[in-house]
Amino acid sequence: MKNILVVGLGKVGSLVGILLNKRFSVTGFDQRQPAQKLPFPVILGDVSDEATLTKTLDAFDGVVSCLPYNLNLPIAKAAYELGVHYFDLTEDVPTTTAIREMAATAQSVMAPQCGLAPGLIGIAGADLAKRFTKLRDIELRVGALPRYPNGLLGYSFTWSPAGVINEYLNDCEVIANGVQKMVPALDGIEVINIEGQEFEAFSTSGGLGTMCETYAGQVDTLNYKTIRYPGHAKLMRFLLYELILKEKRALVEQILTEAKPPVQEDVVYVYAVVEGWNGTELAREEFYRAYHPRQIDGQHWRAISWTTAGSVAAVVELVADGLLPQKGFIKQEEIPFDAFLETRNGQAFRKELIITEA
Incomplete structure (x- = not known):
């Protein structure tokens, strides 16, 4: 997993892209240009346009959806059909249930609920x-x-x-x-x-x-x-x-x-x-x-932003390193906490704050 698409560049999505960009080749996807300058390219598009979404996603190995819970399913469906690893932050039970049904026959990872709670x-x-x-x-x-x-x-x-x-x-x-x-x-x-x-x-x-x-x-x-x-x-x-x-x-x-x-x-x-x-x-x-709150690359990030972004980024790292299953549904409670804390982004969740910057 080298090329990752981050969909939804709001309060959390922008930071997910920044954190992952330290290791992976990241591209953002949003309806409009983000307010802040980001260290990775951004594709402008509408997630409700399934043809555009599928065409865009086909060029990537993984996708992280940072959109509101009600917008996740089209992205999960496109990832499932293309065999692209999928991650999101949803807490919505019906959304997760639908993704889990797809995961039963998926050839890629389907990992919703990668935020704080669940996560x-x-x-x-x-x-x-x-x-x-x-x-x-x-x-x-x-x-x-x-x-x-x-x-x-x-x-x-x-x-x-x-x-x-x-x-x-x-x-x-x-x-x-x-x-x-x-x-x-x-x-x-x-x-x-x-x-x-x-x-x-x-x-x-x-x-x-x-x-x-x-x-x-x-x-x-x-x-x-x-x-x-x-x-x-x-x-x-x-x-x-x-x-x-x-x-x-x-x-x-x-x-x-x-x-x-x-x-x-x-x-x-x-x-x-x-x-x-x-x-x-x-x-x-x-x-x-x-x-x-933390300073990351000289910018102030709220606690809710970096903890949520750091959590999903750590799970992406674990999949990329082969420390989690490479296809199907991943339950958060099956993720080894020790391995999570050893990832670049998981280090921030230790009692002693240890951050390795680029």
């Missing part, structure tokens, strides 16, 4: 789970937040508002009392204390990826929750359900985008807890990191 959090959680002879609970938490919040929501849309709304509305897959089931988003609110700061966490859709299937029959509890400042879930429930705006996603997206623009100083919390037995001894293992 990094599942890789970290599965690594903890391997340390036990018998599992009891796997609880995964991720929050992408403004470092200095204001207002009642205590939030800023540093990534796709459409993706956030999708997570807040779709039901969530969990394992509870040993049974695989669906629960409503914005429910199951709990209090979390991180280094003296109080947060809330609640169920949101898609964060587990395929983990419920993988750990069915092995755990009593498996769930994913999103971390927010206290009171956020109550206000979102008011907006979506009491004001009955859940059927007007475009309107909600417009309101929230205008009300809560992105901030430069953000923080990403990644927290995984696994409990189980080693022989007869009950034990608990934890993974916790707080990631902050």
Whole structure:
């Protein structure tokens, strides 16, 4: 895998291209010219034009889609038909299900869900789970937040508002009392204390990826929750359900985008807890990191941008190095965390920040 097409050059896609360009030959693809100057060529085109998309993609070995979840399937389909390795950042369950069906007969890698959640959090959680002879609970938490919040929501849309709304509305897959089931988003609110700061966490859709299937029959509890400042879930429930705006996603997206623009100083919390037995001894293992903005090639990048971009870039590296299967569907929880952390881009997720620049 040498030539990679990055589709969608927004907040995350531009950085995915920058990171991959340090090793691969990268080309971008977007409807319009990116606002910033990028160190790789950009093809202007419309992903809804299937003929143009297929013709363009045929010249590449891999494609990374950084588009909103609802635009991924045409790219995945073209990659499948051409035998091109496919990666994306989606949290959307129906999109992933459709890609997985294609992957059953694919001659290339089909790897959706390569962001933070699903993605990094599942890789970290599965690594903890391997340390036990018998599992009891796997609880995964991720929050992408403004470092200095204001207002009642205590939030800023540093990534796709459409993706956030999708997570807040779709039901969530969990394992509870040993049974695989669906629960409503914005429910199951709990209090979390991180280094003296109080947060809330609640169920949101898609964060587990395929983990419920993988750990069915092995755990009593498996769930994913999103971390927010206290009171956020109550206000979102008011907006979506009491004001009955859940059927007007475009309107909600417009309101929230205008009300809560992105901030430069953000923080990403990644927290995984696994409990189980080693022989007869009950034990608990934890993974916790707080990631902050970074300077990359002299430019400031938000924590949500570089963690998301770095995660998918690390998975691309693992496929290129032959450390992951070379065709079919890749589950995030099957990705070895040690190997992930050894990649050029995975190094940034270590406790001690180690970055090898070009």
